[in-house]
Amino acid sequence: MAVLLYGKPVVEEIERRLMPEIDELKARHGTTPSLVVVQVGDDPASTRYVGRKIQSCERLGMRAQHVLLRSDIGPAALRNEVARIGASKDVHGVLVQLPLPRQIEDPDASGGADPIDKFDVLDAIPPEKDVDGIAAGTVAELYRARTRRLTFLPSTALAVKRLMDYYRIETRGKRAVVIGRNDITSKPIMLMLGGRICDASVTWLHRHVSKDIQEEALAKADIVVTAVGRADYRITREMLKPGVVFIDVATRVTESGKLVGDADFEPVSEIASAITPVPGGVGPITVAALMENTVRAARFAAGAGGLGYTFHQGPAQP
Numbered sequence: 553m554a555v556l557l558y559g560k561p562v563v564e565e566i567e568r569r570l571m572p573e574i575d576e577l578k579a580r581h582g583t584t585p586s587l588v589v590v591q592v593g594d595d596p597a598s599t600r601y602v603g604r605k606i607q608s609c610e611r612l613g614m615r616a617q618h619v620l621l622r623s624d625i626g627p628a629a630l631r632n633e634v635a636r637i638g639a640s641k642d643v644h645g646v647l648v649q650l651p652l653p654r655q656i657e658d659p660d661a662s663g664g665a666d667p668i669d670k671f672d673v674l675d676a677i678p679p680e681k682d683v684d685g686i687a688a689g690t691v692a693e694l695y696r697a698r699t700r701r702l703t704f705l706p707s708t709a710l711a712v713k714r715l716m717d718y719y720r721i722e723t724r725g726k727r728a729v730v731i732g733r734n735d736i737t738s739k740p741i742m743l744m745l746g747g748r749i750c751d752a753s754v755t756w757l758h759r760h761v762s763k764d765i766q767e768e769a770l771a772k773a774d775i776v777v778t779a780v781g782r783a784d785y786r787i788t789r790e791m792l793k794p795g796v797v798f799i800d801v802a803t804r805v806t807e808s809g810k811l812v813g814d815a816d817f818e819p820v821s822e823i824a825s826a827i828t829p830v831p832g833g834v835g836p837i838t839v840a841a842l843m844e845n846t847v848r849a850a851r852f853a854a855g856a857g858g859l860g861y862t863f864h865q866g867p868a869q870p
């Protein structure tokens with residue numbers, strides 16, 4: 553039976569580390585870390601996640617502002633608004649909640665002739681305030697994976713790293729599979745796992761990869777990180793190697809209102825050596841990781857250094 557990799561102690565460990573840093577920023581630099589979350593439209597899941605981010609900032613004594621924009625805003629207007637927010641010296645971190653409405657996520661599919669797309673919007677976030685680690689310059693740093701030079705590791709990737717470190721999950725030289733191609737979750741996790749930060753061998757799977765290739769890769773994987781979140785996608789026990797470490801980043805609400813990940817949870821936990829629950833696994837750590845990045849952004853603004861991340865193994869054994 554798998555060890556359950558709960559997010560709560562990892563969140564507590566991150567927050568324990570952040571609290572004195574926040575106090576010091578206030579006392580020595582007169583800086584209160586401040587985050588602006590831009591939400592476009594009122595998708596209920598996004599509203600819930602944004603609420604958690606704002607609450608978490610407030611609980612830790614940081615400033616937070618929620619900017620809610622109409623769902624029919626065009627990409628150019630959104631880009632200008634993001635640039636305007638980012639230019640304020642009182643704002644240390646800026647993020648745009650994803651996904652964006654269709655006309656901005658996928659302008660081609662919605663017949664739009666606008667040359668500005670989602671990435672142009674995200675690139676309007678100043679690099680030193682890009683707490684989601686998603687703008688062009690920040691992504692290049694992750695590609696290079698110079699741990700000591702990284703500005704921001706995206707929150708979900710940082711959450712997975714903090715979780716693996718806390719539970720002492722070895723990645724170096726392991727066979728890992730990352731499933732999904734989302735820009736904010738799977739893609740940075742794939743780069744992190746395969747790069748210098750984790751030194752694993754990574755196979756990247758997504759809907760265009762044939763069933764045979766998927767089955768072969770999954771059957772050999774020591775570590776699986778999945779972030780698909782579609783009702784027609786399920787990872788079953790038979791697809792996996794006994795002893796696998798299973799990290800479920802997906803969250804999806806079923807027709808009966810239950811929150812689930814990509815794993816067929818009970819059977820998979822019978823053969824995995826360790827597994828994250830959904831809810832209560834990676835999700836809450838993502839929010840704590842964002843808090844960590846916001847404190848980093850405030851340190852950059854205060855001239856208090858902070859480039860690069862320090863990783864250390866945690867207390868728990870898988």
Ligand SMILES: Nc1nc2c(c(=O)[nH]1)N[C@@H](CN(C=O)c1ccc(C(=O)N[C@@H](CCC(=O)O)C(=O)O)cc1)CN2
Nearest residue numbers: 601647648649650651684707736831832833835836838
């Ligand atoms: N700009 C961004 N957009 C999105 C990101 C992101 O990192 N930046 N990630 C996800 C959504 N997300 C944060 O925004 C997020 C997802 C899940 C959770 C979480 O705490 N999940 C709980 C369940 C909570 C619930 O649904 O009620 C859990 O798994 O236990 C927090 C944040 C996509 N968009």
